[in-house]
Amino acid sequence: MNYYVGIDLGGTNTKIGILDIQGNIFKSTIIKTLSAEGVESTLTRIWEAAKNLAIELNIEIKDLKGIGIGIPGPVINQSVVAFFANFPWGTNVEIKKMMENISGVETRLDNDVNIIALGEARYGAAKGSSTSVTIALGTGIGGGIYIEGKLISGFAGAGGEVGHMKLVKDGRLCGCGQNGCFEAYASATGLVREATSRLTVNKNNMLYSMIDGDIERLEAKDIFDAAKKGDKFSMDLVDYEAEYLAMGIGNILNIINPEKVVLGGGVAMAGDILLSPMKKKLEKYALGVTLENLEIVQGVLGNEAGIKGAVGLFM
CATH class of the missing domain: 3.30.420.40 (ATPase, nucleotide binding domain)
Structure with a gap:
């Protein structure tokens, strides 16, 4: 063997x-x-x-x-x-x-x-699909593109760097040194940055209470947890996240037209409270034909x- x-x-x-x-x-x-x-x-x-x-x-x-x-x-x-x-x-x-x-x-x-x-393409959530894109939503945003049995790594090995698509002209600074990247808005870091900005002017919400007013300790999971408990402030933040996530994924669908999109990382673990509104918002950003029979699933292989x-x- x-x-x-x-x-x-x-x-x-x-x-x-x-x-x-x-x-x-x-x-x-x-x-x-x-x-x-x-x-x-x-x-x-x-x-x-x-x-x-x-x-x-x-x-x-x-x-x-x-x-x-x-x-x-x-x-x-x-x-x-x-x-x-x-x-x-x-x-x-x-x-x-x-x-x-x-x-x-x-x-x-x-x-x-x-x-x-x-x-995920060979052994996991996208097994059996000819074309899939896997997006890792964590501290940053990474991606991998699988087409007809092959990874698309690109000429210099930078293929699949979906986190650095530009969503906003001269937008927020990204860790890569450029501005307006998908990662700067829809990563856990981007979501926490937006939440921190809002919390400095609005402390009358469940999220602020959950973290005992210690904004420095805020994590993306706190936002999703508060939203699941009905906190309007946090639900607005989830909507913000869903909007930029839909915009980024919509761009990917228009370019790659995959059969499956696999989402992994800590942000994806938020589940339906994030994924359901994101899927609805996709209609604004993706061509209709790319949404036909598309499956958006969570990764299954974990560590x-x-x-x-x-x-x-x-x-």
């Missing part, structure tokens, strides 16, 4: 698993990334952890047929990382070559959100999406 190593490389922790090509996880572990020790040191420790998993499973190293890695940064040709988000590893780093030299096993890699999209999607690179 053939086995594969799936790796979800994170800024603090790295998840490693031994899987088969169908995405079944036989055993997994989490180690500290310790990126400050250097790229070769980190890759070597990851490989040692993968070998230990194989030994525990009585799998011979020769039966490990591939290593897939999800990378926090743009990846060119599943080989070279243009730059790393929050890693001191430089630019245009040949991770594929380095890992193959360390392990002797064929290695493929892609951007971490692309990998999550691949996981396993990274290592499963990494193995999906070998399908």
Whole structure:
């Protein structure tokens, strides 16, 4: 039997698993990334952890047929990382070559959100769909585009960066340094920023009471929780979020026309209180034909999406 190593490389922790090509996880572990020790040191420790998993499973190293890695940064040709988000590893780093030299096993890699999209497309919420877009709604907004069995990674590895579509001319500053991005409005960070602005002038609401007046501790989840309890102030914020989410997703539908949109991340966990109004607002922003038979679903793989999607690179 053939086995594969799936790796979800994170800024603090790295998840490693031994899987088969169908995405079944036989055993997994989490180690500290310790990126400050250097790229070769980190890759070597990851490989040692993968070998230990194989030994525990009585799998011979020769039966490990591939290593897939999800990378926090743009990846060119599943080989070279243009730059790393929050890693001191430089630019245009040949991770594929380095890992193959360390392990002797064929290695493929892609951007971490692309990998999550691949996981949901091959093994998760979009399994069986020919075209899907996965959108990660968290601190920022990431995306992955899957068309006819392939990820769309782009010429320089930046394909799928839907969070940086511009929704507002010269709008709010985004973490990327530009203005008016989808991410600056519809991410958890964008929603909290809008809520904070409103709370400074309106403290007569349930949300303000729920956080004991400590605006610094406000999280997106607090807003959704208060809205579910009927707080009009928070319901208006959810409507704000639904509007910009619909605008961004509508643009994606008009360009990609996917069969399924998979939503993941903390914001998507708000559920129907956000998704129901967002779907209604889509009619303002998406061509009618793109909404016909469209399914918008929540991701199902959770924390396993990274290592499963990494193995999906070998399908």
